[in-house]
Amino acid sequence: MNAPLSSLRRPLPDGFLAALQTRCGAAVTTTQATLDHHGKDESWHGTAAPDVVVYPQSTQDVSDIVRLCASHCVPVIAFGAGTSLEGHVLAIQGGVCMDMTRMNRVCAIHVEDLDVTVEAGVTRKQLNRELHTSGLFFPIDPGADATLAGMAATRASGTNAVRYGTMRENVLGLTAVLADASIVTTGGRARKSSAGYDLTRLLVGSEGTLGIITELTVKLYPQPEAIAAAVCAFPSVDAAVRTVIQTIQIGVPIARCELLDALTIAAVNRHSKLSLREAPMLFCEFHGTKAGVAEQSKMVQDIAREHGGMDFEWATLQEERSRLWQARHDAYPACLQLRPGSRAVATDVCVPISRLAECIAATNEDIARASMPIALFGHVGDGNFHLVILVDPENSADLEEGQAVNTRVVMRALEMNGTCTGEHGIGFGKMDFLEMELGSALPAMRAIKRALDPQNILNPGKVVLPDEPCRMA
Amino acid sequence: MSFVSFVVNAFYLNQKPVQHTVDQFAQVIRKARARKQPLRIRGGGTKDFYGGELTGDVLDTKTYSGIVEYEPTELVITARAGTPIAEIEAAMRERGQMLGFEPPHFGDSSTLGGCIAAGLSGPRRPHAGSARDLVLGVRMLDGKGSDLRFGGQVMKNVAGYDVSRLMVGSMGTLGMLLEVSMKALPIPASETTLCRENSPGEAIELMNDFAGKPLPITATCYVENRLYIRLSGAEPAVRAALGKLGGEEVRDGRAFWKQVRDHQLDFFRADQVLWRISLKSTSPPLPLPGTQLLEWNGALRWLDSDAEASVIRDAATRLGGHATLFRARNKSAGVFHPLGPALLKLHRRLKGTFDPDGILNRGRMYSEF
Numbered sequence: 001m002n003a004p005l006s007s008l009r010r011p012l013p014d015g016f017l018a019a020l021q022t023r024c025g026a027a028v029t030t031t032q033a034t035l036d037h038h039g040k041d042e043s044w045h046g047t048a049a050p051d052v053v054v055y056p057q058s059t060q061d062v063s064d065i066v067r068l069c070a071s072h073c074v075p076v077i078a079f080g081a082g083t084s085l086e087g088h089v090l091a092i093q094g095g096v097c098m099d100m101t102r103m104n105r106v107c108a109i110h111v112e113d114l115d116v117t118v119e120a121g122v123t124r125k126q127l128n129r130e131l132h133t134s135g136l137f138f139p140i141d142p143g144a145d146a147t148l149a150g151m152a153a154t155r156a157s158g159t160n161a162v163r164y165g166t167m168r169e170n171v172l173g174l175t176a177v178l179a180d181a182s183i184v185t186t187g188g189r190a191r192k193s194s195a196g197y198d199l200t201r202l203l204v205g206s207e208g209t210l211g212i213i214t215e216l217t218v219k220l221y222p223q224p225e226a227i228a229a230a231v232c233a234f235p236s237v238d239a240a241v242r243t244v245i246q247t248i249q250i251g252v253p254i255a256r257c258e259l260l261d262a263l264t265i266a267a268v269n270r271h272s273k274l275s276l277r278e279a280p281m282l283f284c285e286f287h288g289t290k291a292g293v294a295e296q297s298k299m300v301q302d303i304a305r306e307h308g309g310m311d312f313e314w315a316t317l318q319e320e321r322s323r324l325w326q327a328r329h330d331a332y333p334a335c336l337q338l339r340p341g342s343r344a345v346a347t348d349v350c351v352p353i354s355r356l357a358e359c360i361a362a363t364n365e366d367i368a369r370a371s372m373p374i375a376l377f378g379h380v381g382d383g384n385f386h387l388v389i390l391v392d393p394e395n396s397a398d399l400e401e402g403q404a405v406n407t408r409v410v411m412r413a414l415e416m417n418g419t420c421t422g423e424h425g426i427g428f429g430k431m432d433f434l435e436m437e438l439g440s441a442l443p444a445m446r447a448i449k450r451a452l453d454p455q456n457i458l459n460p461g462k463v464v465l466p467d468e469p470c471r472m473a
Numbered sequence: 474m475s476f477v478s479f480v481v482n483a484f485y486l487n488q489k490p491v492q493h494t495v496d497q498f499a500q501v502i503r504k505a506r507a508r509k510q511p512l513r514i515r516g517g518g519t520k521d522f523y524g525g526e527l528t529g530d531v532l533d534t535k536t537y538s539g540i541v542e543y544e545p546t547e548l549v550i551t552a553r554a555g556t557p558i559a560e561i562e563a564a565m566r567e568r569g570q571m572l573g574f575e576p577p578h579f580g581d582s583s584t585l586g587g588c589i590a591a592g593l594s595g596p597r598r599p600h601a602g603s604a605r606d607l608v609l610g611v612r613m614l615d616g617k618g619s620d621l622r623f624g625g626q627v628m629k630n631v632a633g634y635d636v637s638r639l640m641v642g643s644m645g646t647l648g649m650l651l652e653v654s655m656k657a658l659p660i661p662a663s664e665t666t667l668c669r670e671n672s673p674g675e676a677i678e679l680m681n682d683f684a685g686k687p688l689p690i691t692a693t694c695y696v697e698n699r700l701y702i703r704l705s706g707a708e709p710a711v712r713a714a715l716g717k718l719g720g721e722e723v724r725d726g727r728a729f730w731k732q733v734r735d736h737q738l739d740f741f742r743a744d745q746v747l748w749r750i751s752l753k754s755t756s757p758p759l760p761l762p763g764t765q766l767l768e769w770n771g772a773l774r775w776l777d778s779d780a781e782a783s784v785i786r787d788a789a790t791r792l793g794g795h796a797t798l799f800r801a802r803n804k805s806a807g808v809f810h811p812l813g814p815a816l817l818k819l820h821r822r823l824k825g826t827f828d829p830d831g832i833l834n835r836g837r838m839y840s841e842f
Contacts, residue, residue: 195810201638251659
């Protein structure tokens with residue numbers, strides 16, 4: 001499916017490295033271990049190390065580095081926590097990896113305006129720690145402790161999306177460096193996007209291929225007056241899914257609603273030292289006033305019972321709740337431990353809610369037929385679920401089978417008017433699927449890439465391929 | 474079909490006009506492109522007053538109308554761009570659902586395409602999401618007449634660039650919308666409106682204070698020294714909040730919010746110079762001549778003022794916001810807040826990508842393209 005990673009590399013032009021070192025000094029490194037660390041993410045895709053890693057400290061640094069890259073036609077890849085799942089940060093054409101983690105200041109918390117401006121490298125947990133005493137929180141929570149700019153660049157979501165939306169709805173504005181090194185500020189703290197086209201939304205989810213996000217302003221939410229979390233075991237995955245669908249359809253404003261199949265529960269129990277019943281489970285959370293939470297949870301408990309669900313087991317103390325959700329967030333690494341030494345092919349389809357039960361049931365047949373362990377879990381409240389297909393990266397038959405399952409699930413979702421990716425993004429692992437999904441709209445996306453990055457230097461080889469190779473400006 | 478008959482069809486306002494196919498629209502665009510002849514995309518024409526100059530032959534979208542797919546359990550509705558927004562809302566109301574962004578109508582013939590292209594949202598916007606937040610996918614014809622689909626009908630989709638959201642608010646300058654899929658939200662079980670007298674400063678403080686609390690507020694409006702607050706949700710939650718907020722209950726709250734949404738309050742007049750100023754919600758009252766109406770917890774300020782455009786824009790810029798000349802006879806100051814050079818270049822490139830010959834709604838957004 002993918003060309004050998006090494007075949008696409010462009011060599012660094014003469015004089016480039018020296019010029020970069022002159023501009024950035026000690027912030028430039030070519031140590032092999034550092035290069036290797038920046039050449040991979042959490043996916044099964046191999047390593048494609050950059051030629052050099054640089055740590056900018058300001059938007060101006062980023063702009064200067066991009067200008068240098070543009071004048072030498074060198075690829076430049078923004079790197080946050082390195083937790084993407086489709087090879088987004090792999091330096092498949094070599095070049096400069098720009099590690100944004102030293103830009104990690106929370107610039108300004110505006111408690112009354114319910115927003116915060118942060119630098120690219122601030123992580124979601126760091127942000128919530130800093131918000132701790134403000135009575136506010138930032139809800140978007142992909143499993144990993146990703147950086148905010150990385151989350152924006154991949155349009156990330158998480159367990160709270162069903163109630164609070166994804167990065168798409170929660171980024172108010174951003175500062176980005178474009179391929180010609182210009183610095184643009186889009187949107188802003190005014191709660192309506194700025195004048196003109198919605199460039200914020202265009203950059204959010206562009207995976208570093210249209211611009212490099214250096215600063216962003218995101219929405220914050222008041223801590224709910226009451227929070228209640230519960231787990232509920234079901235006789236089958238189908239029963240749990242039907243409970244969720246009905247909950248969403250009657251408009252219960254549930255804050256989190258996560259499905260974990262029995263295998264995932266087993267993995268989570270082992271990894272996070274829990275003792276949950278090894279059956280398909282829903283993890284639910286309710287936010288609101290005391291009365292609202294009581295009403296919502298009663299409604300969902302009633303629906304669950306209709307579908308054979310057991311009584312809710314409540315996690316009332318905050319520590320219990322944190323433990324529960326940390327366990328859910330760690331489901332991915334927990335599943336990897338089911339087969340030591342394995343890597344995961346992760347699927348990420350999202351289908352219309354009414355087709356979800358059917359889609360998951362058919363997928364469970366694929367799981368039953370597969371020769372390797374496959375865990376299923378996800379944010380079923382918005383029609384999105386994952387398979388973690390555990391493959392031996394050294395075994396080509398295994399990889400092939402894993403990919404075949406992935407393809408089958410994607411094709412099924414597309415037939416149901418769904419998408420190949422609800423939250424992980426395209427990176428370079430899903431480019432073939434994107435082509436299938438978009439069809440005649442793909443050239444329009446290519447044209448956008450070409451218009452904004454005519455030299456193809458920003459994270460080249462991801463999302464869409466340009467129709468012509470890099471040329472000097 | 475001749476170009477003229479195509480355009481003339483638009484005049485049958487009260488009966489559903491003869492419908493055209495996507496291919497017919499595409500042909501019109503291709504022909505116009507070949508002749509470098511500008512086209513002006515138009516639905517019900519209720520927002521002709523909004524935006525820059527109107528140039529070119531009318532490309533009437535009312536001849537592409539109807540709900541394509543609406544399965545309430547799906548929480549998604551897909552309709553053609555020329556469908557009257559009132560028709561969509563009526564179909565959804567019957568099933569207990571609504572468009573969360575509470576689109577302004579400005580007239581009976583407002584269409585879905587016009588609402589999305591203008592990207593305007595009504596009073597519920599800060600609480601339920603904007604037009605852009607609720608659009609899930611679009612089908613459109615670009616300036617080359619290519620039939621393109623972006624996004625889809627699922628709640629989350631990160632497959633490639635978010636072009637469907639780029640179309641929202643682009644004033645038809647990037648393409649003609651054909652179909653739009655939107656998230657449907659349940660109509661709240663109960664709703665009530667409170668009113669209290671406050672000074673502008675107090676009102677801004679109160680709105681922001683309330684917004685930071687877990688209260689079921691779904692709209693705020695401050696006009697003529699009175700602060701109106703709408704509460705929506707389950708009956709007990711609304712009742713509980715009533716007690717906390719204080720103020721008188723307004724008898725016909727629904728009518729009031731419709732008047733706010735559609736600019737039918739006395740504050741709004743056809744002959745006024747009306748500015749739409751977006752600011753962060755906590756910005757203090759704007760020290761500008763004229764009268765103001767506030768919405769969205771203070772983040773949206775309507776200003777009826779004859780002050781110089783530069784004075785108003787400077788005041789908005791100083792507070793980190795921007796000002797749109799929403800309604801005026803003389804628009805020589807430009808309708809939308811001017812773009813800096815880097816942003817203007819980016820806009821031109823995007824415009825060039827979708828509409829290389831610049832035939833669609835030329836000058837409707839910025840005179841430069």
